[in-house]
Amino acid sequence: xxxxxxxxxxxxxxxxxxxxxxxxxxxxxxxxxxxxxxxxxxxxxxxxxxxxxxxxxxxxxxxxxxxxxxxxxxxxxxxxxxxxxxxxxxxxxxxxxxxxxxxxxxxxxxxxxxxxxxxxxxxxxxxxxxxxxxxxxxxxxxxxxxxxxxxxxxxxxxxxxxxxxxxxxxxxxxxxxxxxxxxxxxxxxxxxxxxxxxxxxxxxxxxxxxxxxxxxxxxxxxxxxxxxxxxxxxxxxxxxxxxxxxxxxxxxxxxxxxxxxxxxxxxxxxxxxxxxxxxxxxxxxxxxxxxxxxxxxxxxxxxxxxxxxxxxxxxxxxxxxxxxxxxxxxxxxxxxxxxxxxxxxxxxxxxxxxxxxxxxxxxxxxxxxxxxxxxxxxxxxxxxxxxxxxxxxxxxxxxxxxxxxxxxxxxxxxxxxxxxxxxxxxxxxxxxxxxxxxxxxxxxxxxxxxxxxxxxxxxxxxxxxxxxxxxxxxxxxxxxxxxxxxxxxxxxxxxxxxxxxxxxxxxxxxxxxxxxxxxxxxxxxxxxxxxxxxxxxxxxxxxxxxxxxxxxxxxxxxxxxxxxxxxxxxxxxxxxxxxxxxxxxxxxxxxxxxxxxxxxxxxxxxxxxxxxxxxxxxxxxxxxxxxxxxxxxxxxxxxxxxxxxxxxxxxxxxxxxxxxxxxxxxxxxxxxxxxxxxxxxxxxxxxxxxxxxxxxxxxxxxxxxxxxxxxxxxxxxxxxxxxxxxxxxxxxxxxxxxxxxxxxxxxxxxxxxxxxxxxxxxxxxxxxxxxxxxxxxxxxxxxxxxxxxxxxxxxxxxxxxxxxxxxxxxxxxxxxxxxxxxxxxxxxxxxxxxxxxxxxxxxxxxxxxxxxxxxxxxxxxxxxxxxxxxxxxxxxxxxxxxxxxxxxxxxxx
Ligand SMILES: Cc1ncc(C[n+]2csc(CCOP(=O)(O)OP(=O)(O)O)c2C)c(N)n1
Ligand SMILES: [Mg+2]
Numbered sequence: 001x002x003x004x005x006x007x008x009x010x011x012x013x014x015x016x017x018x019x020x021x022x023x024x025x026x027x028x029x030x031x032x033x034x035x036x037x038x039x040x041x042x043x044x045x046x047x048x049x050x051x052x053x054x055x056x057x058x059x060x061x062x063x064x065x066x067x068x069x070x071x072x073x074x075x076x077x078x079x080x081x082x083x084x085x086x087x088x089x090x091x092x093x094x095x096x097x098x099x100x101x102x103x104x105x106x107x108x109x110x111x112x113x114x115x116x117x118x119x120x121x122x123x124x125x126x127x128x129x130x131x132x133x134x135x136x137x138x139x140x141x142x143x144x145x146x147x148x149x150x151x152x153x154x155x156x157x158x159x160x161x162x163x164x165x166x167x168x169x170x171x172x173x174x175x176x177x178x179x180x181x182x183x184x185x186x187x188x189x190x191x192x193x194x195x196x197x198x199x200x201x202x203x204x205x206x207x208x209x210x211x212x213x214x215x216x217x218x219x220x221x222x223x224x225x226x227x228x229x230x231x232x233x234x235x236x237x238x239x240x241x242x243x244x245x246x247x248x249x250x251x252x253x254x255x256x257x258x259x260x261x262x263x264x265x266x267x268x269x270x271x272x273x274x275x276x277x278x279x280x281x282x283x284x285x286x287x288x289x290x291x292x293x294x295x296x297x298x299x300x301x302x303x304x305x306x307x308x309x310x311x312x313x314x315x316x317x318x319x320x321x322x323x324x325x326x327x328x329x330x331x332x333x334x335x336x337x338x339x340x341x342x343x344x345x346x347x348x349x350x351x352x353x354x355x356x357x358x359x360x361x362x363x364x365x366x367x368x369x370x371x372x373x374x375x376x377x378x379x380x381x382x383x384x385x386x387x388x389x390x391x392x393x394x395x396x397x398x399x400x401x402x403x404x405x406x407x408x409x410x411x412x413x414x415x416x417x418x419x420x421x422x423x424x425x426x427x428x429x430x431x432x433x434x435x436x437x438x439x440x441x442x443x444x445x446x447x448x449x450x451x452x453x454x455x456x457x458x459x460x461x462x463x464x465x466x467x468x469x470x471x472x473x474x475x476x477x478x479x480x481x482x483x484x485x486x487x488x489x490x491x492x493x494x495x496x497x498x499x500x501x502x503x504x505x506x507x508x509x510x511x512x513x514x515x516x517x518x519x520x521x522x523x524x525x526x527x528x529x530x531x532x533x534x535x536x537x538x539x540x541x542x543x544x545x546x547x548x549x550x551x552x553x554x555x556x557x558x559x560x561x562x563x564x565x566x567x568x569x570x571x572x573x574x575x576x577x578x579x580x581x582x583x584x585x586x587x588x589x590x591x592x593x594x595x596x597x598x599x600x601x602x603x604x605x606x607x608x609x610x611x612x613x614x615x616x617x618x619x620x621x622x623x624x625x626x627x628x629x630x631x632x633x634x635x636x637x638x639x640x641x642x643x644x645x646x647x648x649x650x651x652x653x654x655x656x657x658x659x660x661x662x663x664x665x666x667x668x669x670x671x672x673x674x675x676x677x678x679x680x681x682x683x684x685x686x687x688x689x690x691x692x693x694x695x696x697x698x699x700x701x702x703x704x705x706x707x708x709x710x711x712x713x714x715x716x717x718x719x720x721x722x723x724x725x726x727x728x729x730x731x732x733x734x735x736x737x738x739x740x741x742x743x744x745x746x747x748x749x750x751x752x753x754x755x756x757x758x759x760x761x762x763x764x765x766x767x768x769x770x771x772x773x774x775x776x777x778x779x780x781x782x783x784x785x786x787x788x789x790x791x792x793x794x795x796x797x798x799x800x801x802x803x804x805x806x807x808x809x810x811x812x813x814x815x816x817x818x819x820x821x822x823x824x825x826x827x828x829x830x831x832x833x834x835x836x837x838x839x840x841x842x843x844x845x846x847x848x849x850x851x852x853x854x855x856x857x858x859x860x861x862x863x864x865x866x867x868x869x870x871x872x873x874x875x876x877x878x879x880x881x882x883x884x885x886x887x888x889x890x891x892x893x
Contacts, residue, residue, distance in 0.1 A: 093153035650692070
């Protein structure tokens with residue numbers, strides 16, 4: 001059947017000619033050769049371009065379903081039963097939120113998001129989402145976070161969650177436990193796999209998860225399968241930069257194991273996503289432009305007869321003219337209004353709907369609420385080869401809530417529902433409750449032997465079991481790794497190396513280890529050379545799913561840029577968010593895949609916690625394991641780079657993340673001790689913790705490990721160098737971390753030689769560890785007043801330590817001050833609060849007042865406060881140390 005051009009040219013001759021072309025084209029299609037038809041178009045396009053003819057560009061297709069009715073796969077299964085099951089799930093989700101808020105005003109919860117996404121989920125549950133089994137790794141699913149009530153409700157109907165648990169939705173502290181508001185593996189480690197509720201993070205995590213799955217396959221760590229990664233997102237959510245920021249990676253890597261489903265209810269929290277435009281068309285253009293397979297699921301089956309009548313494309317054109325704000329209004333308006341506003345613009349359109357009464361016109365469904373359309377799209381998506389798929393499904397926010405909620409701007413936060421609405425909801429979805437039951441809003445699960453339950457169980461059995469479900473299947477490591485780290489404990493014998501170089505040395509050794517070598521996943525965002533890691537390019541290769549299709553420019557050098565299909569390094573390019581998403585995939589593979597991959601993500605420390613802290617928070621929630629390495633760390637240790645690069649913040653930013661253990665080591669033996677213990681804790685003992693270790697680029701001789709220091713290194717502090725004259729009258733305890741420890745050691749010498757002050761020097765490897773230990777002890781003491789009080793580790797260390805206390809750090813002063821409360825006397829803290837500068841290390845340490853001279857001065861000043869020395873001694877020291885007392889305050893300049 002010929003399709004006439006949408007905009008007929010006015011010139012009759014031209015029209016004739018156009019018709020001839022169209023008829024020839026139609027003839028090819030009618031012969032059943034759509035592939036040939038598509039090739040013809042491509043060839044003509046090429047010819048046009050070669051002849052200088054402008055080819056109109058649009059990344060958009062008309063505002064209709066991508067899958068033509070003639071190509072639509074039939075929905076298998078029993079539609080009546082599936083609808084009943086879906087209605088029950090809808091009811092229980094509604095009941096959860098309504099009951100929770102009846103019991104406790106304002107406990108919250110979202111029903112309208114699930115109202116919109118229910119069919120999109122349920123078709124997946126009934127036909128697509130495959131569970132993990134012994135034989136099959138299963139699909140990985142990122143559920144839209146605010147739709148969690150629907151996922152709980154289904155698990156209840158499935159018999160996996162009790163009514164008590166549902167009753168305690170958002171009441172996690174109730175006896176017997178409750179259900180977390182959103183997907184949180186930390187809170188529900190047997191249920192949720194991935195946190196999805198910080199908008200925008202799940203799409204980027206899903207992309208890198210799909211790529212990591214391929215990485216594991218290409219490296220032979222798991223068999224290749226057709227397992228899919230599904231990510232359900234909100235349309236408003238796509239405004240987050242992370243949501244679309246990595247979509248070209250997915251197409252570049254041909255990730256046909258990845259399916260995005262965007263729940264296009266056209267609304268976000270406050271109002272329409274694009275009142276004056278079309279979010280579907282905008283997303284279509286973005287994803288098609290990026291090379292994705294885009295499937296629009298806009299109109300339900302009720303619309304098919306209308307489109308069949310639309311031979312001249314008038315209806316498609318009209319639907320493409322309406323902006324989203326108008327579409328939203330149509331949801332709350334009458335059939336007569338729809339007739340007038342949508343179809344009334346053209347008598348031919350009005351004619352199309354003349355047989356459809358108003359109430360039917362109003363009830364014409366959106367594609368995302370029609371299981372047939374959704375099934376066809378999912379089937380096309382899972383069968384699609386060569387690129388990722390995004391399904392843009394039109395839905396209605398608050399679907400089922402009728403006039404109280406559907407399509408209303410206030411619907412997002414709706415949690416209270418009156419009895420009329422409940423009754424209407426029940427009737428609409430065919431639930432036969434009594435009046436009292438409607439008033440009570442009971443949870444309801446049909447009897448075990450009911451057709452619904454039998455059907456539901458059969459569906460899930462066919463798909464391997466229930467989802468979501470999280471389980472840890474990896475086995476603890478068994479090997480002895482002490483030999484790996486031995487060489488780093490004995491010092492560098494005078495050779496000057498940075499802690500970064502020392503770390504890279506350790507990484508190189510670990511990569512060769514028989515047990516953990518293959519499990520290491522080095523991740524780097526275009527900074528390998530900055531950290532001296534280029535030697536690893538050749539050693540283990542850079543992962544590239546395509547291998548290396550070119551001869552690298554530096555092929556004839558030893559350390560050439562080697563890309564390989566089984567390459568081990570994830571060289572992510574300039575994306576800390578992407579790298580962090582890879583870290584999350586690798587750091588949670590012990591659960592997702594049962595494989596103990598050990599990620600080492602090394603980045604410019606200023607672009608880590610400061611830049612992607614929310615992803616690091618998500619990693620903690622995901623129970624990730626692994627190592628984050630903040631390279632070129634320290635506000636004054638990274639010389640030259642200035643304000644943007646010099647990190648004096650990250651150790652403070654690491655404080656709030658409960659499972660992140662943060663270390664600021666000074667020496668190679670400290671790093672070796674921390675990493676060896678970290679691998680043991682995470683991959684042998686199975687603790688769900690991860691590490692942040694800062695490494696610096698200042699070279700110096702690495703000393704050997706002092707005997708007996710292991711425990712202190714791990715707990716956060718140990719006495720590195722005692723004073724040579726412990727009998728001296730003037731005593732001090734000096735605390736240093738990272739490369740500032742060396743300034744402290746120099747101050748120790750100056751104090752002894754010039755001022756006869758005998759100072760002990762402590763290496764503080766982790767203020768965070770000391771702080772956590774201190775608050776734990778205090779808490780225990782608070783709750784156990786009659787028992788022997790616990791003594792914080794800081795207090796234990798310093799119980800016998802005489803003299804004044806001075807700390808210097810390359811981070812904010814807040815860090816040492818955190819633990820001063822457990823010190824026997826007041827602490828003078830030197831730190832680097834303020835903006836960095838481009839300068840040499842020496843100038844920077846003077847500017848921020850953390851060098852040996854200032855440490856000396858602070859110590860003398862503390863002795864003055866104690867009345868141990870005269871002010872004139874301190875005044876003279878300022879002069880002797882060449883300190884400018886009128887210098888600018890780094891905090892405010
Ligand atoms: C990073 C972040 N910012 C803000 C929020 C608060 N928030 C929760 S849901 C929501 C609106 C979501 O709209 P959309 O993505 O369209 O999902 P819908 O509920 O419409 O399906 C907002 C702003 C959040 N969860 N995460
Ligand atoms: Mg939305």
